[in-house]
Amino acid sequence: MSKVKSKPADEIASELSYEAAFAQLEIILQTLEIGELPLEESLTLYEQGINLATYCTQKLDEAELRVSRWQPGHQTTPFVGWQEG
């Protein structure tokens, strides 16, 4: 188990994808479930897990669908206005 520093949810790098964050969360859960860690380490992991869970929740709550339109030459342009329809 790699030691990752515990960061508050709003400080977790925003490039971290939801999937990556969730995968980290699962590893933490499994590690804690085995329960062989020293107290201090498990508390750090716990805190980190809570932060990741909060981060994932935020991502899900705040995400906005991004839609673009393919153009010949593999360019894409934003596709807007579909909400009004």
Added chain:
Amino acid sequence: MNPITISALNTHILALFERDDLLRDVWVIGEVSNWKRATSGHIYFTLKDDGANISTVMWKGNALAHTWLPREGDQVLAHGYVGVYPERGVYQLYANRLQPVGRGQLYAEFEALKARLAAAGLFDAARKRPLPVAPRFIGVITSPDGAALRDILRVLTLRWPLVEVIVFPTLVQGSEAPAQIANAIVAANQYAASGAALDTLILARGGGSIEDLWAFNDERVAYALIDSQIPVITGVGHETDFTIVDFVADLRAPTPSAAAAAAVPDRTDLLEQLASVQRQLSEQALTVVDLEARRLHELRLRLRRVDPKRQLDLRRQSLDDRERYLRSELRRRLERLRERNAAARLRLDALNPANVLRRGYSIVQAADGTIVTSPAMTAIDDELRVRGAGGEYRVKRIK
């Protein structure tokens, strides 16, 4: 006599036709002959039965909206209006819709294509690829103006707005549609191959008649799907509509909305899952802390047992105990001694010579103090001391 011009006459006839309900909106049944598509795109042909025929024209716009068009000799149902062409003084049928009679031919074509593709193994279950559970990029191949796209985007927004959508615009009905759809599938794959990410494709079209959906029964589209490196979900028409692409796709969804729902997880479920993960984590942390607290408590108890101060206390107490014991023991012994003393005194009292003297006896002592117990111990004229209870006096042995 009041003559009018030919133009006026034809215009009058035209007006008569336009007033007539039947001529304005009519279905006719007949056989197609003299089928001719002009360079302008308009189609001219004759509809006939055993005893009559009528010139028919279908404008380009209407023709393009048809994925199925009849061939020479086909029996068709034609819909349109009957109008006058004043320049030539003829009436003709302006058709906007052509259907094979009883749709039997369409179904026959559909079944034939289906059988052919099935025989080629295009529908094999082994071909179906697993779909990504949570795709990050979804390509949607559909009309950019259709209700299908709006439905898809609405469902994605509700369920999984983390996804990014790239729309590959195409016609979804008409004779041009199959080629455009196939091209859009190829374009999506090239786009992905060029380094952009595309995890899932959705091929969709809203509901319509069997003719409207005909572009999705096209062999070119079927093979474009087979060649796609990206897994494809179809959502064409309504629940009850099945098209060839549905059999070829990795997953067939009954509608465009259902295709979008099938493409992504539901964040509502995920949010619940996350909440339960957080609860689980909290419980685990509490358990860990609890366990450590209990261990600590035990340690503290053990520590107290080995505390030097406590040892000292213990010893002090045992010392006290011993002292108390000693004191009581001493008291007991003194008591015993006292009792023995008293007994001795009683016995001593019994032996006190004074008591004997009081009973009338006397003690005779020689001058040197020796107690005289026999006449042989004294001589005549020896002075002796006699001690009685009342006191002492001197006597002389006379005999």
